[in-house]
Amino acid sequence: MVESTPTEVTALYGGPATRRIRTRDLIAAKERGERWAMLTSYDQYTASIFDQAGIPVLLVGDSAANNVFGYETTLPVTAEELLPLVRAVVRATKHSLIVGDLPFGSYEEGPAQALRTAVRFMKEGGCHAVKLEGGRRCAAQIEAIVGAGIPVMAHIGFTPQSEHTLGGYRVQGRGDTAEEVLADARAVAEAGAFAVVLEMVPGEVAKRVTGELRIPTVGIGAGPDTDGQVLVWQDMAGLRTGRAPRFVKRYADLAGALTDATRRFADEVRGGEFPAAEHTF
Numbered sequence: 001m002v003e004s005t006p007t008e009v010t011a012l013y014g015g016p017a018t019r020r021i022r023t024r025d026l027i028a029a030k031e032r033g034e035r036w037a038m039l040t041s042y043d044q045y046t047a048s049i050f051d052q053a054g055i056p057v058l059l060v061g062d063s064a065a066n067n068v069f070g071y072e073t074t075l076p077v078t079a080e081e082l083l084p085l086v087r088a089v090v091r092a093t094k095h096s097l098i099v100g101d102l103p104f105g106s107y108e109e110g111p112a113q114a115l116r117t118a119v120r121f122m123k124e125g126g127c128h129a130v131k132l133e134g135g136r137r138c139a140a141q142i143e144a145i146v147g148a149g150i151p152v153m154a155h156i157g158f159t160p161q162s163e164h165t166l167g168g169y170r171v172q173g174r175g176d177t178a179e180e181v182l183a184d185a186r187a188v189a190e191a192g193a194f195a196v197v198l199e200m201v202p203g204e205v206a207k208r209v210t211g212e213l214r215i216p217t218v219g220i221g222a223g224p225d226t227d228g229q230v231l232v233w234q235d236m237a238g239l240r241t242g243r244a245p246r247f248v249k250r251y252a253d254l255a256g257a258l259t260d261a262t263r264r265f266a267d268e269v270r271g272g273e274f275p276a277a278e279h280t281f
């Protein structure tokens with residue numbers, strides 16, 4: 001039997017988990033035809049669980065705006081709010097590649113601003129790559145960041161930071177506009193992105209993009225034919241209540257479990273059952 005060297009990772013799943021996943025592992029996985037999962041994470045405990053459960057890529061999303069800070073949209077969240085979350089996720093993990101999502105307003109002015117923010121995320125956040133929203137319009141930003149040695153994940157299709165231009169939460173790339181999504185995908189790959197998120201695009205369009213690009217595609221509401229799939233963790237685990245987007249599948253009912261635990265705790269305090277002798281010094 002051939003023993004693997006400590007630095008070798010033969011597969012994203014099941015390989016010797018002796019070091020962090022790197023961007024090149026994701027490109028190699030695509031060449032082998034392997035699919036992989038990505039989740040958001042914004043804190044120590046979820047980061048550690050996802051890292052140990054074998055999620056190769058964790059995104060500290062600007063969706064922390066909605067799912068941590070309680071804003072309506074992702075537009076208000078700042079680098080100052082996101083950076084401590086990035087640091088927490090990095091500190092809690094050993095294997096996953098950590099991607100920091102650049103917030104609205106921190107890269108649109110041009111390559112110099114984008115590079116400055118990306119450097120902050122790497123230096124102050126300690127993440128291993130950054131993500132930004134936009135295709136052709138962000139090619140210069142991607143080039144500048146990649147040119148400084150920082151890996152970039154792109155994000156095209158429905159880009160929540162530009163919901164006011166896109167006309168709300170809508171599928172992008174239906175009919176004739178499929179070519180727009182393809183042009184954006186080619187532009188970000190050409191600019192040096194190591195992967196690209198495809199959000200809310202028709203499955204057929206995502207399949208075409210995935211077949212055409214050498215870099216992996218990561219779908220959210222983009223059908224089954226992308227190389228990776230990403231969900232917001234509170235959606236995946238059923239912590240978020242209320243109506244979820246159609247692309248969400250709930251794998252647990254954390255909201256139900258936590259409500260139940262909370263009620264029992266409160267009831268036992270009211271009934272004098274907690275704390276018991278074993279909890280008392």
Ligand SMILES: Nc1nc(=O)c2c([nH]1)NC[C@@H]1CN(c3ccc(C(=O)N[C@@H](CCC(=O)O)C(=O)O)cc3)CN21
Pocket residue numbers: 062063066067074160169170171232234235240244245246247
């Ligand atoms: N919890 C959470 N999950 C997400 O997926 C997510 C965030 N937050 N925050 C940032 C963005 C916003 N995203 C969203 C938010 C809403 C819809 C939505 O309501 N979609 C509807 C309408 C689609 C349509 O009309 O075509 C759906 O049913 O999917 C989609 C993506 C994705 N991101």
Ligand SMILES: CC(C)C(=O)C(=O)O
Pocket residue numbers: 040059060061062063064101155197220230231232
């Ligand atoms: C949904 C993913 C791709 C994202 O950008 C986020 O969570 O911020």
Ligand SMILES: [Mg+2]
Pocket residue numbers: 061062063101
């Ligand atoms: Mg985001």
